[in-house]
Amino acid sequence: MTVLDADVLIADARESTGLNDFGDDTLPGRVALVVDRLNSAVLDGTGSRAAARTIGGLLTSRLRFMADHACLPLAAERITAPLFATGEPRSGTTLLHALLAEDEDSRALRFWEVMYPSPPPGPAVADDPRRAQADEDWREILGRIPPWIVSHPYNDLLGAGLPECERTWAFDFRAMNPSAWWRVPVKIQNFPQDHQAQYALHHMMLQHIQYTRPPKRWVLKGFHGRRLRALFGAYPDARIVWVHRDPVQVLASQIVAFGQINESLAGTLDWTQYAKDTIEGSRANFHAYLTDPLVDDPRIHHVRYRDFVADPVGAIGGFYEFAGLPFPAQAEKAMREYLVTNRGDRYGKFTYSTDVLPVPVQQLHDEFADYRDRFGIDVETRR
Template sequence: MGNERFDRDRLAAEAIELAGSDDFGAPTWQEGLDVLLDGLANEAQLSDLGVEVAAMGVTDYLTTRLGITAYRAAHPEVAEGPVDHPIFIVGQPRTGTTILYDLLALDPALRAPLTWEVDKPCPPPETDTRDTDPRIDEVDAILSMADALMPGFTTFHPMGARLAQECVRITGGDFRSMIFPVQYRVPTYNRWLLHDADMAPAYRWHRQFLQHLQARDPAPQWLLKSPAHLWHLDALAAEYPDAVIVQTHRDPLKVITSVSALSAHLRKMASDDVDLTEIAGEYAEDIFDGLDRGMDARARGVVPPERIVDVHFQAFIADPIETVREIYVALGRDLDDLTAQRMRDFLAANPGDGGGGGSRYRFADTGLDAGALRARAERYQDHFGVATEALV
């Protein structure tokens, strides 16, 4: 059943029927999808439910791609929409990127793509109904079902239709996205993505997606976020040469521990055979690869230093508003009192766990060698002055 469910032509036909159009735009989506489908069929060890979840997810991405392409063809002026000086929050998972993103998204001078807009972007959001669009409730209902399938997931990662969404959910439409190896055991796809894939098409699709979202609701300045950008700063800068980068920093061993637990939790929704130590071993390699690539890209001036802001996790957790204020100074922006109060109110309503994770995950569960990893982390920690944290 699994193999035939992951037939590319079958999934494309389902999407065409749902979208009512058959133009997927540039054929760049096919390469990554073929590698992904092979992994889902032969590596992911999916349950019967997981097969359906994964297949429906692929169909959703394809349907969205068809819808955006059709709207763009009918409204060619969308392709002229500017995406100037976008701000990208990058940095490894569990380094404060999500809460920082949520806070900055409260600034009316910035616009982040919201979850409901990314999940159901067709037709484009309208300025007058952006807060009342019926798709908001639809997406919240879907997210509630996901939380029922994955009890406790929102303690790892908050979900909500009105919360800002990550770029991996956008680049998923070109099937060049870290969202897939986080959700499923697809090591061949992961290797292709990190070491062989041309990421230029993913960022071209990313721009098209933003142009679509701003077609009827202009964006003053886009605010975007994903840890995945750190692996691909060259491709990001090639598509957005005027981008501003905000990079968060934290002890890589804490990052590996947390993201391994997050991926294990996610994969359990689609598989009954999830191995935390296997996942941790993969991330121990990938996380350091991303840090090395980020340092190399910055050393080469891929993004000019004056357009990069570094944020230390420890300082951010100790005083979020002051850290945001410092970011604004570095960006040449003013943090007005009303926006600062919005941010304080959000923090009061969403206290989080300070990135600690409590009893949800422990380094001891990863099966990794702390000493070897600490030596591997030394170059990065010394370069950016990143504090070492105690491991549980």
């Protein structure tokens, strides 16, 4: 058994880069928490080396990122009126984000940019080696997690794919995003959060990537429902489109899709316990949305999953109108063409069943009745 040492990993990152400032004096403590988690997993030599490489890569990336912000006028970049797509995982938000990104007047994050952000990618040429490196990384990720291309076909864009906002703080050591931790044979896990600090880092990433580029409207996607105060604190002029789906279907789909990811990474998974953990984590979100006054904030446009699936482009047109934006004909055309050429089942049909739920389905329907009533959601039946 090889034991990882957080202090050694941090010192190595500083020595290899010649840089010292992580931009946050609390970061070493979070690295130590992650290292403790990995050491408790009793990784073999290969796993420990992969973990050390992953941690080292995140640490050096952060050091270079902070150095860029110290020596370049990145803080002068204004992030104006961004659009955010949100909703519980498995609610259609990735398709929504992909369609929003088809508008040539908008800009979305790309995986290669957040995986290898330094130096700022704005001046990058078409053959920037970071693009090819991110593509190769994604081929390795999909090789490690074969079911992911079925449950999430958007991964076929490889390094040009659209990351969730959460990926911008991977080097903050608060979440083990699969696209950062795929080399390490452990179940992904989240650590204590600081939403204000995370959105500050998110804002810095947008400034970083926008640098030297013509300003465009940012279109972003993440699971922001429990972090609204921090999001609006960072982006007071943001507008959010929030898709709501029947919680029972969301939970069942999450258990299968995310369970497949974790099983592929860790090599094994206690599916019964994983289902229980997923239910407990996600049901808390649905209940919290009923008591958070910010859910009714006038900057949020709520959409039913049923309506979005029936007419995705029409739903986006409604969001544009809500946000006071014109909906150009070119944007609508590009979105409709995307739907034709990017079928959701292009790598096979993702299947799941409510049989995976560790709680009786009717009990869950009863539990979430208030949520369905609040957002006008019908019980979803699947063929």
